[in-house]
Amino acid sequence: MKIKFTNLYKLLPEKNKIFNKINYLIKNNQFVGGEEVKKFELEFSLFTGSKFCVSVANGTDALFLAIKSLQLKRGSEVIIPVNTWISTAEAAVDAGLKVIFCDVNLDDYSIDLKDLKKKITNKTKLIIPVHLYGNPTNILEIKKIVNKRSIKIIEDCAQAHGSLIKNKHVGTFGDIGTYSFFPGKNLGCFGDGGAIITNNKNYYEFILRARNHGALKKYDHKFSGQNSRLDTIQASILRIKLKNYKKVLIKRNKLAKIYYENLSNLKNIALYKLNKKYKSCYHQFVIRVNNRNKLQRFLSNKKISTMIHYPYMLNELSFFNYKKKLPNAKNLGKKILSLPISEEHTPKEIYFICKQINIFYKKN
Ligand SMILES: Cc1ncc(COP(=O)(O)O)c(C=O)c1O
Known part of the structure; x- marks a missing residue:
């Protein structure tokens, strides 16, 4: 018996529906933004139980823009578990933060709480726990450790679509949750894609602009952001896959x-x-x-x-x-x-x- 690690084509649900949708969008010149993107954002926020969702170009940008929205001082320390994909640390470095690596526990490979306690200093301004392999990280304990300190939490949920703690979606425990829709993810599109979820209106409004050159509509730039949008075709595929x-x-x-x-x-x-x-x-x-x-x-x-x-x-x-x-x-x-x-x-x-x-x- 030959067993592949994965075959992404085979994983596609409702292939004809997807192909018809892509055809329709191409025929109607719908490539960037539009209803499909807005509807996906609404459906993903309903799925995760968060107030706001902004789709972006990939999970790395989701992390980067989430960090930028916190407006932390350059050089602030961010604690990151050492067993993760490079993006978690890379986004923090690119956003001007100092990365402090934390050990992982060997039960589920999430942050080792003993080491976390040692790593927190008064320079720590952010922790990015990762729900690695889809296993929810010990976010409730992390929040207890953080307690009343002014330390923000961004949950990296790139691998954890639909993972739950006490029936609540990961990504809704910290200040912001970030997702990737890279093709190999449980919920993947036909290229790169990502999203952030949050209940905080200020972060939401910042990221909404920052992903689109600081603008909500054409020529409405309020600050210099970047081009990090989820394509219309990708959003339409994700909508079909999310239903399944x-x-x-x-x-x-x-x-x-x-x-x-x-x-x-x-x-x-x-x-x-x-x-x-x-x-x-x-x-x-x-x-x-x-x-x-x-x-x-x-x-x-x-x-x-x-x-x-x-x-x-x-x-x-x-x-x-x-x-x-x-x-x-x-x-x-x-x-x-x-x-x-x-x-x-x-x-x-x-x-x-x-x-x-x-x-x-x-x-x-
Ligand atoms: C834990 C983790 N964080 C962030 C990312 C980055 O996502 P993307 O590849 O969509 O940029 C990934 C992707 O593999 C990931 O596994």
Whole structure:
């Protein structure tokens, strides 16, 4: 049995509806802005339960514009978990902040609270927790730690569409939540896309202008912003996919359950230990093992594709020049392995993967 990590074409729901819509938009010269974009923003804010949503060109810009909207002093410190995609830190650097990396906990790979407490100083003005792999991060504890200090929180939800804490969407706990609709995400478009959600009118109004050269309409520039808009075609695709998204969540949760049931018995593998009140969207199913490369080769020989998210921790990238020790994150990039999980995969395929991993550990 050959099992791909993912096949984005196969994942498309209602293909004809999507193709007809694209045709219609092209024929009617609708490429930037318009009703599709406005409707998507409304539907995404209803989906997440936030007051406001602004769509932007990608998840990195969503982070950058969200940070800019806070109007923090240059050089303010921002705490970021070290196991994340580069954008989380990159956006902060580009917005003029000083990045302080925080260690991650090994249960769900979110911010390590003990290290967070140590890293907060009176220069800390922002924390960007990441709901990595779709696992809700411990945002309630983070908020308790922040308490009454004037520290803002932007939740990076790029991988966590529909992830919940006590039935409330991630991205609605902090000041702003940011999303990516990169094609490989659970909710992905046909190119780049992103969005920010917030309940704060000032941040919303700033980002609404900042994504469009500081203007709400043509020639109405109030400050210098940038060109970071979600294309009309992408918005129309996302609207169709969002309508089908509940099914995606159910499917991914079902497949994750099969992994848990069939891999929990293996003492060589660490699986996520998620808080019972959290609901993951299972963007990735990541296991932690000591002989990762050997297992990956074994699975590849069985025609099972796997990936690594991520092979390095951000403090290992030399240009961050980060010297402090982060014990949990040390060598983490050499131990983690992402197993296939998506609505395209069948339970039969996931059982097959589990069976092969069990066979591997009988021999190793
Ligand atoms: C955690 C995280 N943050 C931010 C981003 C950036 O999103 P985009 O690729 O849409 O710019 C990604 C995308 O992979 C991500 O995984």
